[in-house]
Amino acid sequence: MNELSAMQGFKPVAVPDGEREINGVYIGDLLSWVMGRAKADDAWITIMTNINVVAVASLADTACIVLAEGVNPDASVVETANAKGVNIISSEMPAYETAKAIGI
């Protein structure tokens, strides 16, 4: 996590658990689809920024949320993510390039 958020093109948004290992990547914006298909420890790339993404990431046990295309969440989302131990980083790149840059 810490390594990824320090990489070029990525920016930490909320990193309460920087030691978390990333073991895969899942891309998707439909939350139930993500819960059905993403694996624990995946980096989850999405453009959704509403508060529910924090609960989905927490319950599906993904390593982090990666907000693609430079989208930014509300302050309340960042606050909740920090409180719930959910990592969020942002990427200026589209989802595909973001996944390539993570490169797992």
Added chain:
Amino acid sequence: MVNEMAEPLIFHFDVDGDNFTSAGQASVQVKKNLRQLGIDPETIRRVSIAMYEGEINMVIHAKGGEADVIVSDESIEIILKDTGPGIANIEQAMQEGFSTAPDNIRSLGFGAGMGLPNMKRYTDYMQIDSVVGEGTTITMRVNF
């Protein structure tokens, strides 16, 4: 399981149907409780996702309801009870992609028609008892 339990542990929650932004609170609390009990992460993940999907359904369709989670030596049972509109065609509702969720819910990334299928996917047992106009009770079990 963790330690031998003399009595099953029961967690009860009222699911608030008015506030979609806080939907999932019961599931998040259950996750926390199960973690404290030392239950393995994959079991917690399955229970959490199944319960969250059910909780979201109760908020979207039934103005909330009640949730009970019973942890015994053999399994974790989740019982979700609401007094909402009921499910007219359960077979149809179980199909991936079928949804009756309104547009405002879809714009949040829900309503993809994956809720009930996910609940089945992540549990070892699932039963839906529903009466149109009276409500729905869903019982799910994840075995240890």
